[in-house]
Amino acid sequence: MAALAAAGKKVKTFVIDGKDVSGTEDQTIIEVCRENNIEIPTLCYLDGLTEIGACRLCLVEVRGSNKLLPACVTKVQDNMEVVTSSDKLKNYRVKILELLFSERNHICSVCVSNGICELQNLAQRLGMTHVHYPYLFPKLEVDASHERFVLDNNRCILCTRCVRVCDEIEGAHTWDIMGRGIESMVITDLNKPWGESESCTSCGKCVAVCPTGALVEKYKNAVDKSFSYKKDKLKFLPYLTTMREVKNEQS
Amino acid sequence: MLIEELLEYAEKLRDRDKPGKHAIKVCSAAGCLSLKSDAVAEELKKKITEAGLEEECWVKPVGCLGLCSKGPLVTVDTDGKVYQEVKPTDAGRIIARAAEGVSKETDPFFTRQQKIVLENSGQVDPEKIQDYILRDGYLALNEVLELTPQEVIDEVTLSGLRGRGGAGYPTGLKWNTVAKTGNVGKYVICNADEGDPGAFMDRSVLEGDPHRVLEGMAIAAFAVGATEGFVYVRAEYPLAIKRLKNAIKQAERAGVLGKNIFGTTFSFAVEIRIGAGAFVCGEETALIASIEGRRGQPRPRPPYPAQVGLWGSPTLINNVETFANIAPIMRHGGEWYAAIGTEKSKGTKVFALAGKINNTGLIEVPMGTKLRDVIYDIGGGIPDGKKFKAVQTGGPSGGCIPEQFLDHPIDYESLGALGSIMGSGGMIIMDETSCMVDVAKYFLDFTKDESCGKCVPCRVGTVQLYSILDRITKGEGTMEDLDELDDLCDLVKNTSLCGLGQAAPNPVLSTIQYFRDEYVAHIIEKRCPAGVCKIHKGERKQKEEVMA
Ligand SMILES: Cc1cc2nc3c(=O)[nH]c(=O)nc-3n(C[C@H](O)[C@H](O)[C@H](O)COP(=O)(O)O)c2cc1C
Ligand code: SF4
Numbered sequence: 001m002a003a004l005a006a007a008g009k010k011v012k013t014f015v016i017d018g019k020d021v022s023g024t025e026d027q028t029i030i031e032v033c034r035e036n037n038i039e040i041p042t043l044c045y046l047d048g049l050t051e052i053g054a055c056r057l058c059l060v061e062v063r064g065s066n067k068l069l070p071a072c073v074t075k076v077q078d079n080m081e082v083v084t085s086s087d088k089l090k091n092y093r094v095k096i097l098e099l100l101f102s103e104r105n106h107i108c109s110v111c112v113s114n115g116i117c118e119l120q121n122l123a124q125r126l127g128m129t130h131v132h133y134p135y136l137f138p139k140l141e142v143d144a145s146h147e148r149f150v151l152d153n154n155r156c157i158l159c160t161r162c163v164r165v166c167d168e169i170e171g172a173h174t175w176d177i178m179g180r181g182i183e184s185m186v187i188t189d190l191n192k193p194w195g196e197s198e199s200c201t202s203c204g205k206c207v208a209v210c211p212t213g214a215l216v217e218k219y220k221n222a223v224d225k226s227f228s229y230k231k232d233k234l235k236f237l238p239y240l241t242t243m244r245e246v247k248n249e250q251s
Numbered sequence: 252m253l254i255e256e257l258l259e260y261a262e263k264l265r266d267r268d269k270p271g272k273h274a275i276k277v278c279s280a281a282g283c284l285s286l287k288s289d290a291v292a293e294e295l296k297k298k299i300t301e302a303g304l305e306e307e308c309w310v311k312p313v314g315c316l317g318l319c320s321k322g323p324l325v326t327v328d329t330d331g332k333v334y335q336e337v338k339p340t341d342a343g344r345i346i347a348r349a350a351e352g353v354s355k356e357t358d359p360f361f362t363r364q365q366k367i368v369l370e371n372s373g374q375v376d377p378e379k380i381q382d383y384i385l386r387d388g389y390l391a392l393n394e395v396l397e398l399t400p401q402e403v404i405d406e407v408t409l410s411g412l413r414g415r416g417g418a419g420y421p422t423g424l425k426w427n428t429v430a431k432t433g434n435v436g437k438y439v440i441c442n443a444d445e446g447d448p449g450a451f452m453d454r455s456v457l458e459g460d461p462h463r464v465l466e467g468m469a470i471a472a473f474a475v476g477a478t479e480g481f482v483y484v485r486a487e488y489p490l491a492i493k494r495l496k497n498a499i500k501q502a503e504r505a506g507v508l509g510k511n512i513f514g515t516t517f518s519f520a521v522e523i524r525i526g527a528g529a530f531v532c533g534e535e536t537a538l539i540a541s542i543e544g545r546r547g548q549p550r551p552r553p554p555y556p557a558q559v560g561l562w563g564s565p566t567l568i569n570n571v572e573t574f575a576n577i578a579p580i581m582r583h584g585g586e587w588y589a590a591i592g593t594e595k596s597k598g599t600k601v602f603a604l605a606g607k608i609n610n611t612g613l614i615e616v617p618m619g620t621k622l623r624d625v626i627y628d629i630g631g632g633i634p635d636g637k638k639f640k641a642v643q644t645g646g647p648s649g650g651c652i653p654e655q656f657l658d659h660p661i662d663y664e665s666l667g668a669l670g671s672i673m674g675s676g677g678m679i680i681m682d683e684t685s686c687m688v689d690v691a692k693y694f695l696d697f698t699k700d701e702s703c704g705k706c707v708p709c710r711v712g713t714v715q716l717y718s719i720l721d722r723i724t725k726g727e728g729t730m731e732d733l734d735e736l737d738d739l740c741d742l743v744k745n746t747s748l749c750g751l752g753q754a755a756p757n758p759v760l761s762t763i764q765y766f767r768d769e770y771v772a773h774i775i776e777k778r779c780p781a782g783v784c785k786i787h788k789g790e791r792k793q794k795e796e797v798m799a
Contacts, residue, residue, distance in 0.1 A: 176546075
């Protein structure tokens with residue numbers, strides 16, 4: 001940050017959860033929170049991809065604003081007072097997670113990502129004990145036509161990380177969203193089977209960024225000793241950030 | 252062209268058509284057209300020729316005359332009367348009356364209104380620019396070009412005009428923000444997406460008086476420093492699109508749009524973009540994404556389009572009716588406009604009356620008019636001697652207002668305080684045969700289908716809300732469901748990304764607030780007081796017995 005400040009960016013000082021913090025003018029609340037070890041739950045946010053403010057888990061209270069603001073897209077300002085974990089926010093976050101669990105068929109015990117799933121982890125961390133909305137149990141397709149990867153729509157939470165990483169980092173734009181509302185679905189190449197996609201380079205970036213078990217590599221699962229998702233993911237994230245910094249410098 | 256030349260040009264065009272002395276105006280808006288007003292017009296023309304009265308009368312197609320439920324509508328300029336439910340066989344009688352010119356309109360539907368936005372609608376032929384010009388059209392634009400942009404903005408600010416697209420944001424303030432941001436490549440967008448079920452104010456304005464909207468946009472462009480504009484219309488409005496296209500072409504030919512307007516250095520070009528009819532594409536950031544060729548989904552604001560809009564440039568986006576108010580404000584002055592309406596809601600508002608009311612159609616009244624006057628005087632009350640139950644304003648984002656508040660004035664603040672919103676002007680009247688739980692379910696069915704699916708609370712929350720309401724209307728609800736509705740509404744309202752999700756709970760919350768007894772009757776007595784919901788008591792009992 002000090003280096004950035006030196007590069008002519010204005011430094012803003014403000015308060016998060018009673019703690020005095022500072023950041024540069026182009027930073028978002030979430031970036032400053034992460035620098036200061038203040039935890040804010042997120043699902044659609046991924047450092048290195050364009051923020052979209054869609055999952056609503058990172059909503060925070062900002063004094064003087066009558067609306068809750070998504071920390072991932074809200075830029076820091078001088079003297080702002082941010083609250084990241086009031087009872088109200090915690091309550092909303094758990095309910096949003098419950099809605100996600102009720103939406104599709106998340107059956108952790110038979111999921112290849114059991115144990116390394118960001119949705120499951122968040123549910124545990126935020127103290128979700130049960131889902132009190134009726135399960136919608138939609139009938140959804142699994143696309144296993146790709147030779148190395150599988151798309152299981154039952155486990156997709158529509159965070160669109162795959163869409164963004166494929167478009168913004170790989171430059172292939174294989175993924176997109178089709179339909180609207182509860183009928184929304186991720187698709188490859190104008191809804192052709194993934195295996196027949198002409199734009200897909202089989203780079204696997206979408207699989208690396210998927211927070212759940214919706215996009216996985218075939219013949220691998222979380223309990224496999226040779227399994228390396230977790231490690232791979234940790235390796236992949238700094239790569240994303242670097243890519244974005246390169247892109248920003250170019251533009 | 253200078254203004255004198257423009258007037259000359261318009262007169263030449265008018266004379267070329269060789270109009271007779273009296274215009275017999277036949278409504279050619281979508282509503283009357285569907286009731287075959289074109290056949291009436293043909294018959295009128297035939298009769299005039301037969302009688303050799305070409306110098307006396309002529310037939311003129313005009314925009315919406317308002318009383319859509321009683322179409323086809325015809326009016327004659329010598330006599331203020333609006334003839335209702337006209338059949339081709341009435342042609343002879345109307346022609347005879349045109350020459351006499353006696354009667355006066357007394358129907359309160361027409362006399363209680365005050366028309367600013369719709370003043371030309373039903374008067375001008377929307378397909379002829381000369382008609383518009385000869386009624387002071389483009390006069391305001393000509394005058395504006397002699398002012399500074401700041402003077403124009405100040406006049407709009409003084410008028411107190413607020414956005415007619417729903418939220419009521421002060422128009423002058425928005426123009427000011429766009430004017431102050433950056434200085435090149437700005438855009439002006441006219442929002443004609445009009446997705447509320449039952450609303451057709453914007454469609455009527457575009458169909459009946461398209462030049463009015465173009466003039467408003469051009470004035471706005473001058474004020475904020477834009478040179479390009481778009482009108483975003485839904486594909487379901489083919490007639491509006493056709494007339495708008497025609498109007499743009501005529502305006503360019505007359506030199507009031509395009510390069511060097513009125514011989515000045517100011518240029519402004521307008522293009523049409525056609526939307527595929529998604530409700531959410533009326534939301535400004537989704538609309539911009541749609542124009543850019545991306546998926547029509549909202550994004551978090553700030554930054555507002557005034558700062559970062561179309562293709563990243565500062566963009567002014569206003570509703571059709573907002574733009575239609577601009578020319579009269581500039582012609583008569585902001586002070587004139589500010590004298591109409593209430594303290595915080597100035598001017599007039601167009602409403603589309605629909606539902607259980609005698610006079611369905613389009614009306615324009617000063618802000619502050621009482622709901623009761625609109626429903627009983629102008630609307631003619633409830634048909635078949637039924638009892639009024641509620642009026643729904645604001646469409647899927649609004650609420651239901653019961654009898655005891657009918658004496659409240661119509662303005663942004665009052666409607667908001669009653670748990671509803673002004674919205675874009677849809678007004679649906681319900682009588683005792685409407686079930687309020689069913690009404691809430693209807694709107695949630697709409698919002699859940701129209702949710703774009705981007706954010707979780709709206710995408711999943713509206714479906715869960717709908718399923719609870721569905722349960723209740725089937726007699727399978729519990730009292731816990733009522734608490735759950737409250738709780739889930741609170742979540743969806745406070746955590747959704749855009750206005751669609753944030754306002755989706757309004758129909759549920761307002762019906763629970765004012766008609767809780769109807770919910771309870773469905774749940775406890777397994778009975779729909781209005782007799783709308785089919786609750787099979789027998790079946791349910793059987794089910795319970797099997798479960799036990
Ligand atoms: C779900 C949704 C739908 C909307 N639909 C429309 C619409 O059909 N027409 C419109 O003018 N504004 C609509 N709006 C409001 C626009 O976002 C925007 O506020 C408006 O066009 C601004 O114009 P105004 O200031 O003249 O009202 C909608 C907003 C939301 C959240
Ligand atoms: S509130 Fe609804 S319509 Fe708006 S962004 Fe969220 S899902 Fe889309």
